[in-house]
Amino acid sequence: MADYKLMKGNEAMAEAAIQAGCDAYFGYPITPQSEVLEYLAREMPKYNRIVMQAESEVASINMVYGAAGAGFRAMTSSSSPGISLMQEGISYMAGAELPCLLVNVNRAGPGLGTIQPGQGDYFQSVKGGGHGDYKLIVLAPASVQEMADFVFLGFDLADKYRNPVLILSDGAIGQMMEKVQFHPYTRPQVDKSSWATTGKPKTRERNYITSLFIQPERMEEHNLKLEEKFKRIRENEVRSEEYNTADADYLFVAYGLSARICQKAMDIVREKGIKIGLFRPITLFPYPYKRLEELAAQVKMMLTVELNSGQMVEDVRLGVNGKVPVEFYGRMGGMMPTPEDIVHHLETLIQYHHAN
Amino acid sequence: MPTEEHVLPETALDVVTPACHEEEYEVVYHKPATMVDVHMHYCPGCAHSLVHKLIMEVVEDMDIQEKTIGIAPVGCSVFAYDYMDIDMQEAAHGRACAVATGIKRLMPDKYVFTYQGDGDLAAIGIAETLHAVNRGENFLIVFMNNAVYGMTSGQMAPTTLPGMHTTTSPDGRDVSYYGAPIKVAELLANLPGAVYVTRQAVNSANGVRRTKKALMNAFKYQQQYKGTCLVEIIGNCPSNWKMTPAEASRFIDEEMVKTFPLGDIKLPQADNLKTV
Numbered sequence: 001m002a003d004y005k006l007m008k009g010n011e012a013m014a015e016a017a018i019q020a021g022c023d024a025y026f027g028y029p030i031t032p033q034s035e036v037l038e039y040l041a042r043e044m045p046k047y048n049r050i051v052m053q054a055e056s057e058v059a060s061i062n063m064v065y066g067a068a069g070a071g072f073r074a075m076t077s078s079s080s081p082g083i084s085l086m087q088e089g090i091s092y093m094a095g096a097e098l099p100c101l102l103v104n105v106n107r108a109g110p111g112l113g114t115i116q117p118g119q120g121d122y123f124q125s126v127k128g129g130g131h132g133d134y135k136l137i138v139l140a141p142a143s144v145q146e147m148a149d150f151v152f153l154g155f156d157l158a159d160k161y162r163n164p165v166l167i168l169s170d171g172a173i174g175q176m177m178e179k180v181q182f183h184p185y186t187r188p189q190v191d192k193s194s195w196a197t198t199g200k201p202k203t204r205e206r207n208y209i210t211s212l213f214i215q216p217e218r219m220e221e222h223n224l225k226l227e228e229k230f231k232r233i234r235e236n237e238v239r240s241e242e243y244n245t246a247d248a249d250y251l252f253v254a255y256g257l258s259a260r261i262c263q264k265a266m267d268i269v270r271e272k273g274i275k276i277g278l279f280r281p282i283t284l285f286p287y288p289y290k291r292l293e294e295l296a297a298q299v300k301m302m303l304t305v306e307l308n309s310g311q312m313v314e315d316v317r318l319g320v321n322g323k324v325p326v327e328f329y330g331r332m333g334g335m336m337p338t339p340e341d342i343v344h345h346l347e348t349l350i351q352y353h354h355a356n
Numbered sequence: 357m358p359t360e361e362h363v364l365p366e367t368a369l370d371v372v373t374p375a376c377h378e379e380e381y382e383v384v385y386h387k388p389a390t391m392v393d394v395h396m397h398y399c400p401g402c403a404h405s406l407v408h409k410l411i412m413e414v415v416e417d418m419d420i421q422e423k424t425i426g427i428a429p430v431g432c433s434v435f436a437y438d439y440m441d442i443d444m445q446e447a448a449h450g451r452a453c454a455v456a457t458g459i460k461r462l463m464p465d466k467y468v469f470t471y472q473g474d475g476d477l478a479a480i481g482i483a484e485t486l487h488a489v490n491r492g493e494n495f496l497i498v499f500m501n502n503a504v505y506g507m508t509s510g511q512m513a514p515t516t517l518p519g520m521h522t523t524t525s526p527d528g529r530d531v532s533y534y535g536a537p538i539k540v541a542e543l544l545a546n547l548p549g550a551v552y553v554t555r556q557a558v559n560s561a562n563g564v565r566r567t568k569k570a571l572m573n574a575f576k577y578q579q580q581y582k583g584t585c586l587v588e589i590i591g592n593c594p595s596n597w598k599m600t601p602a603e604a605s606r607f608i609d610e611e612m613v614k615t616f617p618l619g620d621i622k623l624p625q626a627d628n629l630k631t632v
Contacts, residue, residue: 024462050461054454055487062451062484066458069445070425074458092448197443197459199422199466208437210446 004179009147009169012180013077013103014039016151021187022101023072024050026063028082031115032171033105036077057082061089061102068098069209071196073155077103079171080121081112083129090164091130094226095211097195099158101151102136103167105174108307108334116334117171117257122311125168126285133223135230137165137237138284140255144178152185157237159190161229168284170307171334172257239282240291244270248277250350251295252342253316253326254305255281262305264339269346276346284312292319299324301353303346305337306330325353388416392441401601403558403591404433407500410558410568411469412440414575424467425459427452429481431473432506450481453488453497460495467578468495475505478514478538485544492549492583496574499540499586501616502593510596514538517615522596537615541588545622551583553622557590557613559605581628590616 007015014036017025025044027037037053044051050067054060060076067074078086083104093100104125108118125138137157139150147169154165193204200206213219244266245251252262259280269276279295279302281288296302301324304313313328320326329345331337387393390412398405415424421442428436430449437444447455452470460468477485477499485497504522505511512522512529515537519528529537545553552574556567567589574585590612592604599607 024458026458052457052461055483058451059454059457059484059487062448062454063458063461065447065451066427066445066455067462068458069455070459070462072462088448089451096446197425197445198463199425200441200443201422206437206441206443208444208446210437212434212446 002181002183004181006177007144007180008035008175008177009141009144010035010105010174011039012144012148013151013167014043016148016182017075017101018043018047018049019182019185020152020155021073022049022075022155024052024064024067024074026052026054026060026067026074026076028054028057028060028078030079030082032107032117032174033077033079033103035174036103057085058089061086061093064100065089065093065096065098068093068100069096069197071192071198073101075101075103075155077105079105079107080109080118083121083124087124087130090136091132091134092211093164094130094134094136095132096209097162097226098164098209099162100164101154101158101167102164103169106168106170108332114334115171117173117307117336118332118334119170119256119258119307119311120309120332121168122284122306122308125166126287126315134226135163135233135285137161137163137233137286139165139167140282140284141167141169141173142256142259142280144173144176144180147173148180148182156188159188161233163229163233168256170257172336234286237283238286238288238290240288241280241282243278243280244275245277245279245295247275248298249300250274250276250346251299251302252276252278252305253281253292253302253312254278255284255312258305258307261337261339262342265342265346268339268343274350281312287315287319289315289319292316293321293323296320296323301349302326303342303349304328305342307336308332388412390416390421390441392439394438396439397435398432399595401592401594401604402432403502403589403593404500406558406564407498407567407589407591408433408436408439410564410571411471411498413568414572415442417572418575420467420575423465424469425463427456427459427468427470429455429470429472429476430507431476433471433473433500434507436471450476450479451484452476452481453484453493456495457488457491457493460493464494467575469498469575470495471498472500473506474499474501474503474513474515474540478540486547489544489584489586490547490549492551494578494582494584496578496585496587498571499588500591501540501588502591502596503537503612504593504596506593506596515540515616517611539616541586541621544586549583550586550622551581551624551628552577552585553588554586554620555588555590555616555618557608557618559590559592559608563618577624580630581624582630583624583628588616590618
C-alpha cells in the first residue's frame with residue numbers, strides 16, 4: 001500500500017506526470033494552475049526530463065505538438081483564457097492524430113473573467129473548441145486523487161487512440177489540498193515507429209505529421225477515419241460513477257466540483273426521507289448518455305448542477321430524451337452554491353412537479 | 357517470352373539503344389536521392405523548388421537523412437514533406453519554431469530545421485521565432501523572403517518593399533501607414549542566442565552556390581555551436597510579382613537587395629562552441 005500524501009490538486013497532477021513518464025512539459029503561468037509549471041520546473045530536471053516556460057500558450061501547445069510528433073509523452077496545462085489560446089494547436093493535434101495530455105484548471109469567464117473556479121468551459125471542451133470535426137477525450141476529476149489518477153489514464157488513452165486527452169478540472173480542485181496516493185504504474189507498450197518523426201532510416205518510408213489534406217476526397221477519407229476512431233472511443237471509454245441510484249426517485253447529475261457539492265446535498269435530502277441519487281459523468285466525452293437513458297426510466301426528475309449557466313444539462317437532456325423533466329441549477333462567476341442552496345432548489349422543483 | 361497479358365501492340369515503338377554508352381560519360385550532377393521523385397506544385401521560376409533541392413543536397417552530402425527532421429508551416433512550402441525524403445512535421449501558421457523547439461529539445465542529437473516564409477516568420481510567427489532564437493534553440497531556420505504572401509496569392513507581407521504593389525497594397529506599400537519592411541536577419545542577429553545569420557539569394561548561379569554553402573555551414577554549426585542559425589534567402593515569386601522569371605531575377609538584383617543586402621551578418625565565435 002502506497003503512502004498517503006497531502007497535496008494540492010495541481011501539485012498532485014504534476015507529480016503524477018513525472019510518475020507517468022511524461023518526457024516533456026511546456027507551459028505558461030496563469031492562475032489558478034501555475035503550481036504545475038512551478039512544481040515541474042523544480043522536479044523534472046532531476047529526472048532529465050524537459051520542462052520549459054514558453055513565451056505563450058500558443059507556443060506551449062506547439063512545442064507539445066513537436067514533441068508528441070516525435071513520439072514523446074508531452075503535456076501542457078493552463079486555465080481558461082490560456083486554453084482558448086491553445087485551441088488552434090489542439091485542433092491541429094487532433095487533425096494530425098497526435099497523443100498528448102492537456103489540463104484545463106477551469107476559472108470563471110468569459111474574457112479575463114476571474115481566477116475563481118468555474119465550469120464554463122464545458123462546451124469548449126466537449127463540443128469542439130477549435131475548428132473542424134474532432135473530439136477530445138475529456139476526463140473530469142472530482143478530487144485531488146483523481147487529479148493524479150487521470151494523468152496516468154489520460155496519457156494511456158492518448159497513446160491508445162492517438163488523440164489529445166483533456167483533463168477538465170477547476171480552480172477549486174486544483175487549489176485544494178487532500179490526501180492522495182500514488183499507485184505503482186506500468187506504462188503500456190505503444191509502438192509509435194510507424195508515424196513518429198525520429199529521423200528516417202533507409203529501412204522505412206519517411207514519416208510526416210500533418211493535418212493538411214488539400215484534396216477533398218482525401219480530407220473526407222481522413223474525417224471518416226477520425227469519426228471511426230471517435231465511435232470506438234464512444235463504445236469503449238465511457239466512465240461514470242453513481243451514488244444511491246439503486247432506489248432513487250430523483251437524481252442529481254453533476255461533474256467535478258459540482259458533484260462534490262451535490263454529494264453533501266444528497267446526504268441532507270436523504271435525511272429528509274427523499275430518495276435521491278447522484279450520477280457523476282467522469283468522461284465528458286464520451287458522454288454517458290446510455291446510462292442516463294436507463295436511469296430516466298427509473299427516476300421522476302433529474303436536477304443538473306453546474307458552475308455555469310447550463311451547459312452539460314444539454315447533454316443530460318440528449319440522454320434522457322424527454323422521458324423525465326431535466327432541470328438545471330447553477331451559479332456563475334466563481335460563486336459556489338452551498339449544499340443547502342441545492343437542497344432548497346430541489347425541494348421547490350419537487351413541489352412544482354408534484355403540483356403539475 | 358512475353359506472357360499473353362503482356363504482348364506489346366504492333367504500334368509500340370522500338371526501343372532505341374542510345375548511341376552513347378553510360379561509361380563514356382562521367383556523372384557530374386544528379387538530383388539528390390533525398391528528394392522524392394515527383395512533380396512539384398510550385399510555379400515556374402519559383403525559388404522554393406530550388407532551395408528544397410539545395411537543402412536535400414546538403415542532407416545527402418552530409419549523409420544525415422536518418423538524423424534530420426524538417427518543419428514546414430503554412431505557406432506555399434507547407435507541402436515540403438511531399439518533396440523532401442526525410443521525416444517532417446507540418447506546422448500551424450507561424451508556429452514552426454515552437455514545434456522545432458519541442459523536437460530538438462527532446463532529440464538534441466538530431467539535425468532540425470524549419471522552412472518558413474516571410475508572412476509565416478515575420479508576421480504571425482514573429483513571437484515564436486524571436487523567442488526561439490533568444491533561447492538559442494539549436495536548430496536552423498531557413499527563412500524564405502519573397503516579400504509577398506505566396507500561397508494566398510500575393511498579399512502584402514511584413515517584408516514587402518516600400519512602394520511595392522501587392523493585392524492588399526494596390527497603390528504600393530505606404531510605409532507611413534504600414535511601417536517599413538522588417539529586416540529579419542538584422543533584427544534576430546542582435547540576440548545573443550543567434551550564432552550564425554546570413555542573407556543569400558538564389559537568382560544567379562553564384563547565388564545558388566553561396567546559398568548552398570550557407571546551408572551546409574548552418575547544418576554543420578548545429579553540431580559544433582550552441583545557438584540558432586538563420587539563413588535568410590531572397591527568393592523570387594514571379595507569379596505574384598507579375599513578372600517573368602527573368603524579370604523577377606533582375607528585380608532581386610535591382611530592388612530587393614537595396615532593402616535586404618546580401619552577405620553574412622553574424623558568424624559563430626569561439627565562445628559559441630559546444631563543450632565536448
